[in-house]
Amino acid sequence: MEKYQRCGLATAGLEALRLEHPGLSWHTLGGHFQDSRPFWAAVGAGVPGSYQQRETCPHVPEG
Template structure:
């Protein structure tokens, strides 16, 4: 998934939370990263959708197998 976005009329309706919950249910134990950095303005989003996720969602270093080239 790259650059996920929800149109303004549908923001804060829980769609992203439901989508990520479905992914976690279908692939338990899987971890992933988003490309690029998390914008400061998106921190409340990541905090909200990670509220009931063990470990939550947080920005971490890039995996060693990922290169910038």
């Protein structure tokens, strides 16, 4: 919802997850939408490796 955009909610949530689970990495299935790239760049600022699209883990089935 637009009224919640750019309030820092996602940044705070992802930071809390990183603090609670150090060393854990995860990915989302599917590609990043073109218009969401600024979001991922913003929430990944200062995060080692940032948030970027990667290859799917080998244990995840295709389809």
